[in-house]
Amino acid sequence: MSTTTIYPQRLWSEVKVGDVLPPIELLVEYSRIILNVASTWDYFPGHHNPDYARAQGQPNIYVSTIFFHGFVDRLITDWGGPSSFIRRRRMRMVASVHPGDTMRAEGHVVRHYRDDHGQGLVDLDIHIDTARGLCVPASATVRLPLAQGERLFSLE
Amino acid sequence: MESTTQRSDVGTALGSYAQAREWIGRRSELRLTDVAVDESRCKLFAALSEDANPAYWDRQWATAQFGAPLAPSGMTMSLIMSLPWKPGGAPNAAPSLAVDVPLPGQTFINVDTDCEFLRPIRWGDHFSVYEEIVDISAEKNTRLGRGHFVTTCMNLLDTKGQLVARLTNVLYRYEAAES
Numbered sequence: 351m352s353t354t355t356i357y358p359q360r361l362w363s364e365v366k367v368g369d370v371l372p373p374i375e376l377l378v379e380y381s382r383i384i385l386n387v388a389s390t391w392d393y394f395p396g397h398h399n400p401d402y403a404r405a406q407g408q409p410n411i412y413v414s415t416i417f418f419h420g421f422v423d424r425l426i427t428d429w430g431g432p433s434s435f436i437r438r439r440r441m442r443m444v445a446s447v448h449p450g451d452t453m454r455a456e457g458h459v460v461r462h463y464r465d466d467h468g469q470g471l472v473d474l475d476i477h478i479d480t481a482r483g484l485c486v487p488a489s490a491t492v493r494l495p496l497a498q499g500e501r502l503f504s505l506e
Numbered sequence: 507m508e509s510t511t512q513r514s515d516v517g518t519a520l521g522s523y524a525q526a527r528e529w530i531g532r533r534s535e536l537r538l539t540d541v542a543v544d545e546s547r548c549k550l551f552a553a554l555s556e557d558a559n560p561a562y563w564d565r566q567w568a569t570a571q572f573g574a575p576l577a578p579s580g581m582t583m584s585l586i587m588s589l590p591w592k593p594g595g596a597p598n599a600a601p602s603l604a605v606d607v608p609l610p611g612q613t614f615i616n617v618d619t620d621c622e623f624l625r626p627i628r629w630g631d632h633f634s635v636y637e638e639i640v641d642i643s644a645e646k647n648t649r650l651g652r653g654h655f656v657t658t659c660m661n662l663l664d665t666k667g668q669l670v671a672r673l674t675n676v677l678y679r680y681e682a683a684e685s
Contacts, residue, residue: 389554391584391588391590407682420552420580424578440620441618501572
């Protein structure tokens with residue numbers, strides 16, 4: 351008989367406004383920026399060609415929007431658990447992240463509510479910073495299960 | 507005509523703001539993406555952020571929970587990217603219709619995204635996409651240089667034609683300021 355691992359999952363009822371998501375950090379080495387290009391298929395030269403990036407007005411190559419998406423989503427699901435469903439995520443890129451930077455993502459709960467279908471939702475306020483300051487302000491709406499083991503979606 | 511449009515070395519179509527305004531409301535044709543969502547791309551993307559979410563890594567658990575392992579939702583925008591080369595020399599689709607809009611700005615940078623998801627994305631999903639030009643701003647002057655903000659909306663449909671995700675994006679097409 352096979353067994354399925356049980357992973358920690360936060361329930362909607364366990365969350366309240368003001369709850370803080372545990373911050374996450376990543377060092378952005380050159381190798382990670384190459385991985386950024388390879389894993390996203392985003393070959394725009396600003397992400398891999400220092401001469402092109404400088405001609406754009408940047409001090410060096412920089413990570414892509416899609417990397418920020420993945421980093422913010424990791425912050426959310428590390429906190430919420432693997433059955434959390436990100437319904438909506440908004441972000442603005444106000445400063446770039448370059449080789450040698452450490453990215454840090456933080457967030458907290460700003461709203462806890464049910465939608466018209468009774469689904470349990472939370473709104474999150476999130477930001478990504480480096481040592482130079484704010485890079486990406488973001489927000490997200492996340493659906494959490496109402497009970498342990500609840501499937502949020504049908505299997506097909 | 508498209509064939510006579512001058513392009514920069516990164517493929518942006520060059521023209522005037524007046525020409526660009528005619529693109530507002532324009533919609534691309536529905537395009538099937540080059541490949542279906544697969545395990546290797548999903549795991550490589552999860553590795554980028556060191557994301558251990560078992561929905562991407564534990565096939566047994568994810569299949570029991572979702573019907574199949576998932577793609578990180580953060581990689582959705584990458585799923586519309588084209589292969590850098592294909593046999594036959596057919597032109598690859600631009601990453602965004604915003605690149606095809608004739609504008610003075612030769613280069614670009616992404617500034618704003620708003621992504622809505624209607625269901626999780628599973629291994630094996632294969633999407634068709636279409637995109638609309640929503641807005642093009644008048645000329646602005648930023649720390650990077652002068653340019654225009656181009657707002658687009660991209661819709662991802664599954665093989666049943668059901669909408670799975672909607673990505674609204676603002677991209678800044680600009681000429682770099684003299685340093």
